Amino acid sequence: MSHAPRLTFDIGAPGLSTGHLVVAGGTDCETLSLPVFSLNKGRGPRLLITGGNHGNELEGPIVARRLAEWLPDAQTCGKIIIVPEINPLAVRAWTRNTPVDGKNLNREFPGRADGSVTERIAHTISHLLLPEVDTVFDLHSFGPTWDFPPAVITHPIADADLMRKTVKMAEAFKLPITLIWEHDDTPGMFDTWVHEQGKLFICAELGGSTVGAEALAIYETGLRNALIALGLVEGKAEYPNFRHQKSAQTLETLLSDQVKSPVAGIFEPRCSIFDQIKQGDVIGVLHPMDSLRYRPVEVLAPTTALVCGISSGMHVEAGTEVVMLARPYTV
Numbered sequence: 233m234s235h236a237p238r239l240t241f242d243i244g245a246p247g248l249s250t251g252h253l254v255v256a257g258g259t260d261c262e263t264l265s266l267p268v269f270s271l272n273k274g275r276g277p278r279l280l281i282t283g284g285n286h287g288n289e290l291e292g293p294i295v296a297r298r299l300a301e302w303l304p305d306a307q308t309c310g311k312i313i314i315v316p317e318i319n320p321l322a323v324r325a326w327t328r329n330t331p332v333d334g335k336n337l338n339r340e341f342p343g344r345a346d347g348s349v350t351e352r353i354a355h356t357i358s359h360l361l362l363p364e365v366d367t368v369f370d371l372h373s374f375g376p377t378w379d380f381p382p383a384v385i386t387h388p389i390a391d392a393d394l395m396r397k398t399v400k401m402a403e404a405f406k407l408p409i410t411l412i413w414e415h416d417d418t419p420g421m422f423d424t425w426v427h428e429q430g431k432l433f434i435c436a437e438l439g440g441s442t443v444g445a446e447a448l449a450i451y452e453t454g455l456r457n458a459l460i461a462l463g464l465v466e467g468k469a470e471y472p473n474f475r476h477q478k479s480a481q482t483l484e485t486l487l488s489d490q491v492k493s494p495v496a497g498i499f500e501p502r503c504s505i506f507d508q509i510k511q512g513d514v515i516g517v518l519h520p521m522d523s524l525r526y527r528p529v530e531v532l533a534p535t536t537a538l539v540c541g542i543s544s545g546m547h548v549e550a551g552t553e554v555v556m557l558a559r560p561y562t563v
């Protein structure tokens with residue numbers, strides 16, 4: 233049985249109102265009801281905050297719920313819509329993609345009304361929430377296999393003016409890294425769809441490994457800084473404390489900065505994030521585990537750069553990215 237996508241409440245009502253965003257059911261899945269917090273304080277910026285786009289990145293849903301607790305008192309103007317979990321099926325399964333149809337929600341925008349459940353989620357957000365806002369903060373993290381510093385990222389945007397505004401907004405989070413990330417898999421991204429409408433889209437990527445108190449505190453501080461920069465909250469922005477430092481740098485990573493595993497096996501890193509490495513340095517070793525003729529394979533730095541991320545939490549196939557390099561971003 234199918235119902236049209238809809239909101240169960242008046243999202244424009246003054247003050248705090250709550251209800252559900254209903255994603256229509258289909259042959260693959262029953263109707264989904266996503267909890268929504270809507271905060272209206274009159275004229276001003278209009279912001280959508282989403283978490284749980286990928287189901288194994290749990291910092292976003294947690295921090296979004298935390299924001300929903302203190303924002304009703306702190307917000308001074310404008311409109312903020314919070315949807316802590318836009319893909320509850322993936323979050324329940326603790327998977328990146330939706331288990332029902334195997335699709336990556338972040339490659340399905342703007343979605344389809346008559347598509348599979350992931351496409352229907354994208355379509356519902358695109359049509360019922362995006363028209364309400366000018367800016368989107370989508371809260372991701374690097375998941376359990378990566379060591380990655382707290383970062384705000386954007387992919388290069390063809391529209392130079394939107395790119396400049398996006399980098400400025402990203403830097404306002406004051407997280408340790410603002411990363412301009414060249415990517416070859418952008419069609420269907422939430423980012424791309426929002427950018428095509430000339431709106432600001434910020435993707436926060438918070439560290440890897442397990443969900444930790446330090447990471448959550450950094451994430452929340454970063455979001456508060458961004459809300460101050462937008463003018464939605466009063467206060468003084470502050471750099472979060474990360475590994476005993478309060479600092480921020482803007483970097484870019486190119487497709488050629490992806491260091492990939494030469495063979496299948498287990499990756500042993502020989503570098504740490506923020507290490508400065510030189511071309512030819514041994515930055516890790518790949519251990520093929522399926523042969524008695526055990527011979528570790530050295531992984532060499534392809535270029536002189538900064539280590540930005542390390543993936544060592546899983547057995548990898550040949551060609552899997554194991555280290556991400558970056559360099560200072562210059563406009």
Ligand SMILES: [Zn+2]
Binds near residue numbers: 285286289372
């Ligand atoms: Zn993600």
